[in-house]
Amino acid sequence: MRFAMNHIAAPKLSLEEFFAMARALGATEVEIRNDLPDVVGTRSPAEVKAAADAAGVTIISINALYPFNLWSGDLPDRALAMADYAAACGAKALVMCPLNDGRKVPHSQVVAALDALKPILKSRGLTGLVEPLGFPISSLRTKAEAIAAITETGDDGTFRLVHDTFHHHLAGETQFYPRRTGLVHISGVTDPTVSVAEMLDPHRVLVDGSDRLENVAQIRALLAGGYEGPFSFEPFAPEVHALPDPQSALADSMAGIRAQLEQPA
Structure with missing residues (x-):
C-alpha cells in the first residue's frame, strides 16, 4: 500500500510546509482543500502548481465540490470554477460530496448532475471522485447507490468512487468496489462512548490500535480486491x-497500520 496526505491532517501548516511534511513522510501524493484549510480560496492555482512542482508532489485531488448531486443555484458556476482551478494547478481530480442536510435527492437528479459534470471534467482531463457520506442525513449514503448512478451515465472512467473508511462503517456497507475506487480516505474513531449512529466528523482521529472502524480490515479487503491507489489520511478531529x-x-x-497489515488476518 502507499499513503497520501490530505491537508486536513495538518491544517495549521502552510501549503509549502504541508507538501514538505508529506515528502518527509515518504508520500508524494497530496490532497488540497477549499475548506480546512481553504487553499483554493487563498492561493492562486499558479502558486499551488509551483509549490507542488518544487516539492515533488502530485496533487491527486481537490476537496470538495458540494453538494454535487443538487445541480441548481450556483453549483454549475462553482463546478466550472473549481474544475478550471484544478486543471491550472495540476490536480488530477475533484472530490464530489452529496447533499448532507436530511433532504432526499432522487436518483434521477444524481444522474442528471453527473451528466452535467461529465463534459466539464472530461474537457479538463479530470476525474470526478464521488464520495458517499454515510451519515443518516446524507442524500447518498452508499457506494452501491453511487455505482448505480455512475453506470447510468455511461461509465467511461470519468467518475470513480472514494472509499472513505469512516463513511463505509457508518453506512453499514459490506460491499467493496476496489476496481471502481479511485481514492481511499482513512481515519479512525477511538471514543468508546459514542454509538455508530452518533459518530460525526469531530470523532475522526488518526488510525491506531484502538480504532473502532476496522480500518485495517477494510484496507486488506481493498488491496485483496485489486485496489492500487493511495490511502489518504483525512482526520477531522x-x-x-x-x-x-x-x-x-x-x-x-x-x-x-503497516504493522497490523503484516499480522495474519
Whole structure:
C-alpha cells in the first residue's frame, strides 16, 4: 500500500510546509482543500502548481465540490470554477460530496448532475471522485447507490468512487468496489462512548490500535480486491488539528497500520 496526505491532517501548516511534511513522510501524493484549510480560496492555482512542482508532489485531488448531486443555484458556476482551478494547478481530480442536510435527492437528479459534470471534467482531463457520506442525513449514503448512478451515465472512467473508511462503517456497507475506487480516505474513531449512529466528523482521529472502524480490515479487503491507489489520511478531529507535531503522529499511524497489515488476518 502507499499513503497520501490530505491537508486536513495538518491544517495549521502552510501549503509549502504541508507538501514538505508529506515528502518527509515518504508520500508524494497530496490532497488540497477549499475548506480546512481553504487553499483554493487563498492561493492562486499558479502558486499551488509551483509549490507542488518544487516539492515533488502530485496533487491527486481537490476537496470538495458540494453538494454535487443538487445541480441548481450556483453549483454549475462553482463546478466550472473549481474544475478550471484544478486543471491550472495540476490536480488530477475533484472530490464530489452529496447533499448532507436530511433532504432526499432522487436518483434521477444524481444522474442528471453527473451528466452535467461529465463534459466539464472530461474537457479538463479530470476525474470526478464521488464520495458517499454515510451519515443518516446524507442524500447518498452508499457506494452501491453511487455505482448505480455512475453506470447510468455511461461509465467511461470519468467518475470513480472514494472509499472513505469512516463513511463505509457508518453506512453499514459490506460491499467493496476496489476496481471502481479511485481514492481511499482513512481515519479512525477511538471514543468508546459514542454509538455508530452518533459518530460525526469531530470523532475522526488518526488510525491506531484502538480504532473502532476496522480500518485495517477494510484496507486488506481493498488491496485483496485489486485496489492500487493511495490511502489518504483525512482526520477531522480538532485534537488532531491542534497537534504540535503532526508529522510524528502521522508517522506513528502509518507504522501502526503497516504493522497490523503484516499480522495474519
